[in-house]
Amino acid sequence: MSKEKDEIRNIIAKILDIDEKKITDKTNLMEDLFVDSLTFIHIIAEIERKYDIEFSSDMLNVTDKLNVDTIYNKIQELREGTNNEK
Template identity: 45%
Template sequence: MKNIKNKIKKIISNIMEIEIKKIHDKTNLITDLKVDSLDIIEIIMAIEEKFNIEIPESEVEKFNTINFITEYIQKNKK
């Protein structure tokens, strides 16, 4: 699980161009990191590619914390 979280944090850090140490498990992508809809799409695509999963559009709006994303990947990873 920690490995998944670190990979997610690295993806977000690279896309948002922020230091990885500023991203915590409960960091809210929208309110804390000011992620916009285009950034979310880029993050989702990177996560899908990295973890070889498909994330339905209906789930995307729930992707707001590192904890949620990690749990989702664990449950849906192939």
């Protein structure tokens, strides 16, 4: 596992007050962990703060498929987009 995925998992676990081991790369936050919309926004805000990024509204519309892999991939996409702009 990558360090960033572990960090994402840690953020989610802390907010949900659960053991990180219960969160795999594919664990669906909404369906498997029963994350509600307010908690979802909290998770996204913490990740944005941690990585100094801002997710688009499109990211916020894929809540049905949200897991560690999805978040990690979106972070990578945002970074690549930033690097291409420079």
